[in-house]
Amino acid sequence: MLAGRAPPGAAGCRRLLAAALAAGLRPLLCGLRPCWATARRAAGQWPSPGLRVPEAAEAERLVQQAQQLQRIRAPLRRFIACPQLARTVQRCLQGGASPGPRPVLLECAPGPGILTRTLLNAGVRVVALESNSAFLPNLQSLENSLDGQLKVIYGDFFRLDPLVTGTVKPPAMCSDKLFETMGVAAVPWRADVPLKIFGILPQKKERNTLWRLLFALYECSSIYRYGRVELNIFISEKEYKVLTAKPGEVRAYQALTILWQVGCEIQLLHMEPWSSFVTNLKNGGRALPKSTWLPNDHLCLVRLTPQQNLFTGGLKPTNSSTFIFMVKQCLARPRSRLTDRLNSWSLDNGGKLLRELEIPDNAETRNLYPEDYRRLFEALQNSNMFTETWFHDEVLDSIRNINL
Numbered sequence: 001m002l003a004g005r006a007p008p009g010a011a012g013c014r015r016l017l018a019a020a021l022a023a024g025l026r027p028l029l030c031g032l033r034p035c036w037a038t039a040r041r042a043a044g045q046w047p048s049p050g051l052r053v054p055e056a057a058e059a060e061r062l063v064q065q066a067q068q069l070q071r072i073r074a075p076l077r078r079f080i081a082c083p084q085l086a087r088t089v090q091r092c093l094q095g096g097a098s099p100g101p102r103p104v105l106l107e108c109a110p111g112p113g114i115l116t117r118t119l120l121n122a123g124v125r126v127v128a129l130e131s132n133s134a135f136l137p138n139l140q141s142l143e144n145s146l147d148g149q150l151k152v153i154y155g156d157f158f159r160l161d162p163l164v165t166g167t168v169k170p171p172a173m174c175s176d177k178l179f180e181t182m183g184v185a186a187v188p189w190r191a192d193v194p195l196k197i198f199g200i201l202p203q204k205k206e207r208n209t210l211w212r213l214l215f216a217l218y219e220c221s222s223i224y225r226y227g228r229v230e231l232n233i234f235i236s237e238k239e240y241k242v243l244t245a246k247p248g249e250v251r252a253y254q255a256l257t258i259l260w261q262v263g264c265e266i267q268l269l270h271m272e273p274w275s276s277f278v279t280n281l282k283n284g285g286r287a288l289p290k291s292t293w294l295p296n297d298h299l300c301l302v303r304l305t306p307q308q309n310l311f312t313g314g315l316k317p318t319n320s321s322t323f324i325f326m327v328k329q330c331l332a333r334p335r336s337r338l339t340d341r342l343n344s345w346s347l348d349n350g351g352k353l354l355r356e357l358e359i360p361d362n363a364e365t366r367n368l369y370p371e372d373y374r375r376l377f378e379a380l381q382n383s384n385m386f387t388e389t390w391f392h393d394e395v396l397d398s399i400r401n402i403n404l
Contacts, residue, residue, distance in 0.1 A: 108199030218320035
């Protein structure tokens with residue numbers, strides 16, 4: 001390389017590497033290694049730092065030590081402690097990646113850092129968001145040993161954007177502060193995924209968390225102000241069955257089902273028995289939840305990717321609360337006829353509207369597909385029968401407070 005000339009950028013490194021390989025000049029590639037590392041970083045692919053991943057027994061000790069250091073009783077949390085499970089999750093998170101720069105991965109509540117180290121060894125750039133201060137020294141030490149591949153932040157993803165006035169006290173935090181610290185900028189809704197998030201939903205607040213994320217999705221608030229953020233979350237098998245239920249399934253098909261299926265592409269990545277996860281309970285127990293009406297033997301790793309065309313029709317962030325309320329009202333009595341529901345909203349021509357949408361007059365609310373509800377809402381938006389005075393602000397607020 002000529003003296004005084006700036007080193008080539010990422011694109012230049014790729015061209016030099018390709019040319020050298022084509023010419024059979026493998027010995028010369030040793031001089032390109034620093035630039036090739038730069039190219040990999042620019043593409044979101046970092047070289048493996050070769051970190052040691054603790055075994056499960058050591059990880060369990062770290063969890064128990066952290067629990068003992070907590071001054072207050074911490075809520076039940078689950079952690080990945082098995083290196084084999086960590087490798088499985090890492091492959092799932094990296095599977096199906098599109099060519100080009102890879103988005104940052106935000107790992108929520110990494111705890112002992114078993115998955116964190118596995119992701120780093122796989123060349124992933126990670127932001128670790130940890131709410132338990134007892135885990136922070138180990139994670140920060142790991143951060144200091146690397147060259148920018150890991151960033152550790154004190155905070156709680158499941159207490160993001162709390163509905164409070166005044167100063168937000170850590171570990172609760174605001175999404176704008178989090179994204180500013182991560183260096184992730186907002187992108188248009190139809191752009192590529194700007195950020196991937198991994199986490200294990202809290203067991204006691206699982207349903208509430210799903211509703212809260214759902215409102216944020218449809219309103220383009222919180223994390224979704226920055227674009228189509230991809231969630232990769234472990235949820236109970238029971239809730240997974242609800243999210244993916246089909247029309248007519250008596251107990252599983254709910255308002256939550258319809259709204260998530262309209263809003264996101266739902267993909268099952270992996271199923272793992274509850275016993276594979278370590279908890280922070282003092283007795284080391286698993287605290288397995290029971291279900292009498294749906295299977296609940298596993299935690300399910302589910303990918304929720306917001307639909308690019310979510311807001312291309314009559315559905316907008318400004319009227320999405322009305323859509324949510326409409327679906328909830330229809331599924332409040334799943335065996336009721338849709339025409340009766342429309343009549344209760346003072347729609348005298350409800351039967352005519354259903355015929356135009358090719359929906360049978362005697363259709364029960366639990367038998368409509370998610371896209372049918374979207375078509376119904378958009379037809380109401382475009383009809384002269386529609387008036388949002390059905391859905392008073394105080395009713396919407398009460399519905400939201402029930403679920404959040």
